Amino acid sequence: MPTIDIWNDKNDDISYIVSELGDTVKVDGNEQQILINHKSVGDVEEKKIRSLERIKRGSLVEIEDFQYLQIADVNLRNGMLYEGIVRRCNAKLPTTVCENVIIGYDPMWGDPVYESTCRTEYNIPSIVDGKVFTATQNQAINLVQNEISVTIQENDMNKENYGLNKQMIILDRNYKVIAVDNTKSGLLILNCKSA
Incomplete structure (x- = not known):
């Protein structure tokens, strides 16, 4: 040893x-x-x-x-x-996954004919919290009733899918994004209100 x-x-x-x-x-x-x-x-x-x-x-x-x-x-x-x-992470956010499926071929030209099918999957790991930390003090304060903070990984897909006014189901309730905080590099913090 x-x-x-x-x-x-x-x-x-x-x-x-x-x-x-x-x-x-x-x-x-x-x-x-x-x-x-x-x-x-x-x-x-x-x-x-x-x-x-x-x-x-x-x-x-x-x-x-x-x-x-x-x-x-x-x-x-x-x-x-x-x-x-x-x-x-205590929740997963929904994303829409779409794929094109060949349903046949054009009889005149022989080109494939596609049908787009979309489904919702809950696959974006997130932290959902009813409290936020103030910038001046390291103490938690409660958010207004019916508001939550959702923290996710900052990347192009998440920025596109979870922007301002986006509505989604989180923990079996419908929420709308009312503010987006991207001041912490690497994290996207969404302030959401029950819709």
């Missing part, structure tokens, strides 16, 4: 610790070893994570078959490990 010099900050020692004690997770679909503090932070299921590679805010992290969003800025701790906070 190799010895570890705990008094000397060496990247090889840290790499060894992460590889031996770390958990294998998926970060945006790619396997990675990270150290996880499994104790939840506060009244929501948040975990502190540390890794050798940077995990950007907004990354989707799969831990033990549960999906989490990296919600905090990632800081380099002691020049060796990246540290962040992930929060468990």
